[in-house]
Amino acid sequence: xxxxxxxxxxxxxxxxxxxxxxxxxxxxxxxxxxxxxxxxxxxxxxxxxxxxxxxxxxxxxxxxxxxxxxxxxxxxxxxxxxx
Numbered sequence: 001x002x003x004x005x006x007x008x009x010x011x012x013x014x015x016x017x018x019x020x021x022x023x024x025x026x027x028x029x030x031x032x033x034x035x036x037x038x039x040x041x042x043x044x045x046x047x048x049x050x051x052x053x054x055x056x057x058x059x060x061x062x063x064x065x066x067x068x069x070x071x072x073x074x075x076x077x078x079x080x081x082x083x
Contacts, residue, residue, distance in 0.1 A: 002037035018073030020066070027052075027059040045082055 001021045006013045013019075019037040030041040043062045061082040067075045 001039065002034055018068065020074065027057055029062075 001023070002019065005019075005021070021037055021039045022042065023040070024042045025044045025046075026041045027044050028041070029043055032039050042064055043059060045061050045063050047061065048057060048059075063080050063082065064077060065080075066077045069075050
C-alpha cells in the first residue's frame with residue numbers, strides 16, 4: 001500500500017512528514033514499518049460470527065482513534081476494547 005500511494009498521489013505524498021497506512025478486518029493487531037511508512041492492521045470492531053467462532057477465531061474487538069497535528073504529524077492514539 002505505501003508504494004501505491006506514493007505512485008498514485010506523488011505530489012501529496014511528497015509533502016507529507018508522517019506516513020501511515022491502515023488496514024482492518026483482520027481480527028488482530030499488527031504494526032510494521034516499511035521503508036519509513038508505519039503500516040497498521042487493526043482488530044475488527046464487529047462481533048465474531050458463527051463460522052469464525054466455529055473454526056476457532058476468538059480475537060478481541062476494538063475501536064481506535066488516531067490524533068494528527070497538521071504540522072507536527074502523529075500526536076498519539078487510543079484504543080478502546082469492546083466487551
